[in-house]
Amino acid sequence: MALTLIVDDDADAAEMLAAQLAQRGHAVVAAHSLRDARRQMAVQPPELVLLDLRLPDGHGLALFDEPAMAQASVVLMTGYATLETAVQALRLGALDYLVKPVTAEQLGAVLKRVLPAPTAEARSDWRAQLEQGGRYGHLVGRAACMQRVYQQIARVAQTGVTVLVTGESGTGKELVARTLHDESRRRERPFLAVNCGAISPQLMESEIFGHEKGSFTGADRQHQGFFERADGGTLFLDEVTEMPLELQVKLLRVLETGSFMRVGSTQLRQTDVRIVAATNRDPWHAVEQGRLREDLLYRLNVFPIALPPLRERLDDLGLLCAHFLDEIGQREGGVKRLSPAALDKLAEYRWPGNVRELRNVLQRVYVMSEGDSITTEWLPANGPARAPAAAAEDPDLRVALGTPLADVEQRLILQTLRHYGNHRERTAAALGVSLKTLYNKLKAYESEPP
Numbered sequence: 001m002a003l004t005l006i007v008d009d010d011a012d013a014a015e016m017l018a019a020q021l022a023q024r025g026h027a028v029v030a031a032h033s034l035r036d037a038r039r040q041m042a043v044q045p046p047e048l049v050l051l052d053l054r055l056p057d058g059h060g061l062a063l064f065d066e067p068a069m070a071q072a073s074v075v076l077m078t079g080y081a082t083l084e085t086a087v088q089a090l091r092l093g094a095l096d097y098l099v100k101p102v103t104a105e106q107l108g109a110v111l112k113r114v115l116p117a118p119t120a121e122a123r124s125d126w127r128a129q130l131e132q133g134g135r136y137g138h139l140v141g142r143a144a145c146m147q148r149v150y151q152q153i154a155r156v157a158q159t160g161v162t163v164l165v166t167g168e169s170g171t172g173k174e175l176v177a178r179t180l181h182d183e184s185r186r187r188e189r190p191f192l193a194v195n196c197g198a199i200s201p202q203l204m205e206s207e208i209f210g211h212e213k214g215s216f217t218g219a220d221r222q223h224q225g226f227f228e229r230a231d232g233g234t235l236f237l238d239e240v241t242e243m244p245l246e247l248q249v250k251l252l253r254v255l256e257t258g259s260f261m262r263v264g265s266t267q268l269r270q271t272d273v274r275i276v277a278a279t280n281r282d283p284w285h286a287v288e289q290g291r292l293r294e295d296l297l298y299r300l301n302v303f304p305i306a307l308p309p310l311r312e313r314l315d316d317l318g319l320l321c322a323h324f325l326d327e328i329g330q331r332e333g334g335v336k337r338l339s340p341a342a343l344d345k346l347a348e349y350r351w352p353g354n355v356r357e358l359r360n361v362l363q364r365v366y367v368m369s370e371g372d373s374i375t376t377e378w379l380p381a382n383g384p385a386r387a388p389a390a391a392a393e394d395p396d397l398r399v400a401l402g403t404p405l406a407d408v409e410q411r412l413i414l415q416t417l418r419h420y421g422n423h424r425e426r427t428a429a430a431l432g433v434s435l436k437t438l439y440n441k442l443k444a445y446e447s448e449p450p
Helices: 011-023 034-043 060-065 067-071 083-092 104-114 126-133 144-157 173-182 201-209 245-257 283-288 294-300 314-332 340-348 354-368 405-419 424-431 435-447
Strands: 003-007 027-031 048-052 073-078 096-099 163-166 191-195 234-238 274-279 303-306
Touching: 003 011, 003 034, 011 027, 011 104, 027 034, 034 060, 034 067, 048 060, 060 067, 060 073, 073 104, 083 294, 096 104, 126 144, 144 173, 144 303, 163 173, 173 191, 173 234, 173 274, 201 245, 245 294, 283 294, 314 340, 314 354, 340 354, 354 424, 405 424, 405 435, 424 435
Parallel strands: 003 027, 003 048, 048 073, 073 096, 163 274, 163 303, 191 234, 234 274
Antiparallel strands: none
16 A cells, blocks of 8 residues: 655644545555655655644655655645745655645645556556557657657546646647547546637636626636546636736646636635646746746746657658548548558658648648559658748848837738748747737738738
8 A cells, every 4th residue: 555654744734634645545654854754755655745844843845855755755744834845845756735734625636637547447558559550649750759658648647636737839739738638547537628819818817717697797607627528527728828927827726726716706716626737938937937826836836848849850751741641531432542642742741830830731732633653743742841940041130129029919910921932830830829829810810900
């Protein structure tokens, strides 16, 4: 039986926690000081540590230096929580933190997030899936960088910890989230995906948390938000850096307490949702820009997964092409295959739109090609594309000091769009924004007076 270690100088509080954990089937020991905790860990390394910050002989964070802590899931508990201490604990490796006094509901929610289910069914080995069909879950590819992603998914899927998926636009971040859900114990419950960049900021709170009838103009009926509809399952928050800052505060509260309120309601509701977030931005750069709260990033970034761009896994190009052409052929009722010359030409391309762009290109050439063999005739004809990082070769954009930032952004977007020949997917990839965000910007520019 897995061991849980409670490190708390308050003997009564430790006893109450131990009783709650024992009812849930945990073997529990308690330590009331750093010295006692080190002794207990030397006897038997714990699987879970509930760690108080203030102890008689020092600060609780000092235990992170112990080798046994590297293999344990650590949850910080304190009656004196501050943003600084919480962030420091999460940086050191804590998976969550609780503010004392800890309720049974809060403890239960945290245990679901940080521990695998005691009776979880054995999931199929990702290596076996890969060997059989060249894919794992919803993801296709055999490249070494993708196998690392598969290994991470397989390890974290059976836990409840929050996952942050990063990668360029079009790399398949939602497919990672769907695979995580399907390989988890939540697979029989709902999977819901929310594109935070595609929802109006005025409606986002209502869509995510729900609203009561009459709570605002147009609210003619009660509405359940994503957190209620995904209860027991997985909620995928795509482009999370596009979420308004005031909503990020409320999201942080849900992650901390498992509770929320509908718009226009005073009733606190509980939810059990596994969060998978994603962004095509550098999340730390988003924090520096003020687009993402630092404390929320530490909550989301418990288990990071970085998806490689297509140009770094061109060994998978043939496998991906065969996969997409099979899908297209099933829909259209005919089988077509790439000629060797066509595959060579695709391999020369740098794919700024990644796997999504590849799928769109194959859909187009399937329609335009006559016969069963796809030649080079309808493939991208502008030669190898530059990676988005090669911006130094692009034309300069010069602006005068004092130019409003909104004007600078508009000029940058429009000039980049012209540079890529009005190709919106490439423009979005080069700018590091979602395609939906780019569409919204361009639509706003069209509505502005000249």
